Amino acid sequence: MRFTSALAALAFGVSTLATATIAQSDEVVNVYNWSDYIDESVLEDFTKETGIEVRYDVFDSNELLETKMLAGQSGYDVVVPTGTFISRQIQAGVFQKLDQSKLSNAGNQWGRVKEVTEIYDPENAYSVNYMWGTTGLGYNTAMVAERLGEDAPTDSLSLIFDPANAEKLADCGIHVLDAPTEIIPAALKYIGEDPNSKDPEVIRKAEPVLMALRPHVRKFHSSEYINALANGDICVAFGWSGDVLQARDRAAEADKGVEIVYSIPTEGALMWFDQMAIPADAPNADNAHKFIDFILRADVAAKSSNYINYANGNEASQELLDEGVITDPAIYPSDETMANLYSVTAYPPKVNRIVTRLWTKVKTDQ
């Protein structure tokens, strides 16, 4: 699966057939979603019920998705950008308005999530929430304790942003998301600045924090850390909640003594929302609506969340969730933790250039 997704992301355009069955009809829906972000049996169920074949393809960065969307004629029917990115994509005319009359399960959505996603997609006219989560710290309990002692600051950003700690963890391996729009806000939050700042002067303050971290980072990558954490190849990942929890589950399954924990830093963490939307030029818009409506079903949303360990925006699904998922504060944070989470909006194009240049410097030291 990992090999396939990495290759698919690379050979962009190679689509993997997720359904085992050969399509009986010509009906298809082309779905472009994040890697490791679905229970594949959900796709099989959809094909069984509707006769529509799902062509499923994966990516691991919003930037890559946006490039394909802005190039136009991507051929995809359903895509899953993050809220931060969807606002400017809507402005650019990338998406079509959802036909609410075709979404019979729209009533299942969670008002609390819809309220937040309205910031990105006014009136939620173009998208529905698929999953939401936080960006925080995943770590290997034994390896971190061995290097930083039992009272290691595992619930604080200082675990990696304090060079003294990062240096000690470098030998066992730190992975950081290759996602400037999430890591720069975190660095700003750490030094007490506004994580959502669009002021180049403020953004530049993140540079020394990240440059101090960079020599100790083994890789900036947004999907390899799941297996790397699970196998014990790395000890800390600054990554997405559900991905770290998938690593935790894989490690537990492998039963080789690797214990992974996800923590939301006390300084505050980014809360993000991945939205399902239909490109304006989608070849099978009707099937796309059927697919989104299927995902909006309470039992399907619950099945998905139970499998990938992300919270969904589906209130009706909550009573169907596994006890371990709905009560896990790493998935559904407590109200107290929620108050400490922040969200960000997109950078304007010219500021974006400064952000990406800063990020290139962090990654390549150039």
Add this chain to the structure above:
Amino acid sequence: MKPNRLLMAIPYIWLLVLFLAPFGIVIKMSLSDLAVSIPPYTPQLDISEGWAGLRALFANLDFENYAWLADDPLYINAFTSSLIIAAVSTLLTLLVAYPLAYAMACAPRRWRGLLVMLVILPFWTSFLIRVYAWIGILKSEGLLNQLLLSVGVISEPLVILNTTTAVYIGIVYSYLPFMVLPIYAALEKMDGSLLEAAEDLGASRLSAFWLVTFPLSLPGVLAGCFLVFIPALGEFVIPDLLGGSNTLMIGKTLYVEFFSNLDWPVASAVAVVLLAILIVPIFLFQRQQQKVSEQ
């Protein structure tokens, strides 16, 4: 017989349609500005406006992106580092390829066809898969380290993956056939009686090689060097898969500008500069080929 004029025009039509027209679009893009739209740059040519639209288009183009490239050492460093990596790997490929081609040319005639086929055989598998396979060989728990550890040559696994060394290995491996085949072709054509004559005149086998064989294989060596150097300079897949975040190559920089930074105008400007740099070796290659065919 006079060649038909239409027939002569075909290569030029291909050149126009497949190279000059797309290149014109890239140049235009490199003079544009970033925008949040489909496609993500401005201005667009408004055909309905006719001449006025074209004039408005030209009025809005500028060289800002090239100034951006010149201002920022990142791009210059990426270009120079690509040139160095391409030159060093061309030399390494030559060192590996020459003995191989020489052995092939010396092999009995009935074996040669098979040997040439074996050199070409890797092309039957996707280039991407073959580079990917090197990850499995080079990583710290990979085949190479396991072998060296078990033999006892090293006590700690070598860190090769995600370094420039891995990029060199990848390039030499991937482009080896492009070097072997032209050298082999040059050596195979060589007249064996020349060597006999050299030895009759008292040359040792080594000096016969340096004074006769090597100069005669030079056209093949040069052709091979160009065939490796030119694609290696713009290489993207190998540094991306095998190189580390410190490996700076212009192909990768271009990819990042295009796909991660969504900066099509700057990406286009990088592409135009890359092409300008590549024209020099391509031109030299053409001249050399011409000289060979004249002989």
